[in-house]
Amino acid sequence: MRVVVGLLLLLLGLCGSGAQGEAGGLGEVAEINQNTDPKHAAEESTEQTTKQTTSDVWTELRALRDMVVELNVHMELLQRENSDLQTRLSSSESRTDQLERENAEKPKVAFYTALTNAGHLGPYNTDITLKYSKVFTNIGNAYNPSTGFFTAPVKGVYYLQFTVFGFKAGYIAVHVYKNNQRIMYNVEKNNEDWVHQYFTNSLVLELTAGDEIHLVLPTSCSIYDNSNNYSTFSGSLLFTL
Incomplete structure (x- = not known):
């Protein structure tokens, strides 16, 4: 038991x-x-995912911040360039306005004339001043057809040109005078009647305001012109001084 x-x-x-x-x-x-426990594992996974997402968001935010900083730098550079361009444009516009004013204020001088419709002039037993009576252009009114004188309105460099025609036996000639001084002598001899004879000459002269230029037919010489305007006198202001 x-x-x-x-x-x-x-x-x-x-x-x-x-x-x-x-x-x-x-x-x-x-x-x-x-x-x-699956719930615990899910929470851990969610936490890890949240941490990863948060990290990615901060990375993107930092990248966006860097982009914004870079864009601000570019904007500042563009603003400076735009300011420089506006300054240069303003300067160019001012210079253009100044040139336009200077051009508007600059005297404009140009004339073109022909001698006469009368045919032969000369020969005479004395020198005579040629009066180019047919005026086609007279900008600035510096040429006087009543006297045959061109008067420089301003100090500057002038271009002058003339053409002389004749077809009568003898001498064709023109003298150029500045004020009372002869500065050019031009002459051609025509040996036969009805043979056309031409010559052309030109001058570049520095003139002061009031200086006068005129052409003279010398003694015993002749010149010819008619409606065809064979004999001409012209000039223009090249630039002021």
Whole structure:
């Protein structure tokens, strides 16, 4: 009897130990299950994703900030260039206005005349001043057809030209006078009647305001002109001084 009771107690003890072992095993399984809870894993994944997203957002923000800084630099450079262009444009416009004013104020002088419709002039027994009576151009009114004188209105350099025609036997000639001084002598001899004879000459003269230029037919010489305007006298102001 004692032996049976002992065996029963021994079995009960073994069962208790097994139950404790199973309980311990279940505890470990529960702990493992708790550590590998899907909800917890999802939260960790979400947290990691959030951290990664936040990092990416900051990276993009820094990149955008750098772009904005670079754009601001470009805008400042463009504004400076635009300011420089406006300054140069304003300067050019001022210079253009100044040139237009100077051009408007600059005297305009040009004339073109022909001698006469009367045919032959000369030969005479004295020098005579040629009066080119047919005026086609007289800008500035510096040429006077009544006297045959061109008067320089301003100090400057002038271009003057004349053409002389004749077809009568003898000499055709023209002298050029500046004020009362002869500065050019031109003469051609025609040996036969009805043979056309021409010569042309030109001058570039520095004149002061009031200087006079006129052409003279010398003694014993002749010149011819008619409606065809063979003999002419012209000039213009090249530039002022």
